[in-house]
Amino acid sequence: xxxxxxxxxxxxxAQAFGVASALGGFPIAALAAGTVxxxxxxxxxxxxxxDAYNRAVGIMKGLPRSDKRNWTVQATIHNDHxxxxxxxxxxxxxxxLKAFEDIIRDVSGKxxxxxxxxxxxxxxxxxxxxxxxxxxxxxxxxGPNTDMPASAVSESTLNTRVLNERNFQAFASxxxxx
Numbered sequence: 001x002x003x004x005x006x007x008x009x010x011x012x013x014a015q016a017f018g019v020a021s022a023l024g025g026f027p028i029a030a031l032a033a034g035t036v037x038x039x040x041x042x043x044x045x046x047x048x049x050x051d052a053y054n055r056a057v058g059i060m061k062g063l064p065r066s067d068k069r070n071w072t073v074q075a076t077i078h079n080d081h082x083x084x085x086x087x088x089x090x091x092x093x094x095x096x097l098k099a100f101e102d103i104i105r106d107v108s109g110k111x112x113x114x115x116x117x118x119x120x121x122x123x124x125x126x127x128x129x130x131x132x133x134x135x136x137x138x139x140x141x142x143g144p145n146t147d148m149p150a151s152a153v154s155e156s157t158l159n160t161r162v163l164n165e166r167n168f169q170a171f172a173s174x175x176x177x178x
Contacts, residue, residue: 036101036114041127050129052110057134059107069103120153 039046057112060071067073078096082088106111116126124147131134131144151157 008173028139038114038117041116041118041129042123043102046116048110049113049116050135052108052113053104053115054133056104056108056113058102069107072098074103093157120148121155121158124148124150124153 039049041050057071060069060074063070065073081092082096083092101113101115103116106110116129125145126142127139128144130137
């Protein structure tokens with residue numbers, strides 16, 4: 001028998017039965033509540049989120065290091081614990097971004113904040129919004145006009161090397177599977 005249920009429905013059912021996730025007892029209700037929509041950074045609709053993000057980063061940079069919401073603390077968590085080169089990347093990064101968005105919502109006061117995204121295949125450089133204000137990271141090794149190489153971000157690369165990969169370990173890591 002096949003169940004036709006999406007993940008939000010599953011979370012609601014789990015919530016109804018009082019089930020907690022494996023995230024240290026994190027209540028599943030918190031995961032199911034408050035659906036937000038991420039918008040393309042180039043869309044006018046993303047402006048409010050970009051403004052809230054810029055404001056929140058400024059606040060985070062001013063928080064003491066003892067505050068887990070401090071910008072440097074969050075960057076250190078990402079730098080020291082995010083496993084970009086193995087299959088843990090996808091679930092780890094998803095949980096990290098959820099927690100990070102919650103922090104941005106908290107410090108910016110924008111309850112429906114969602115991190116904007118951009119389509120690297122259409123715009124293979126860091127968008128202009130990230131070169132001004134608190135979002136400008138002066139430690140970047142690229143400039144505002146630096147394009148990512150097509151071998152990394154082109155639509156054909158994504159379609160042939162990423163999306164068509166059937167082996168999850170090969171898809172989500174540098175591991176080469178024969």
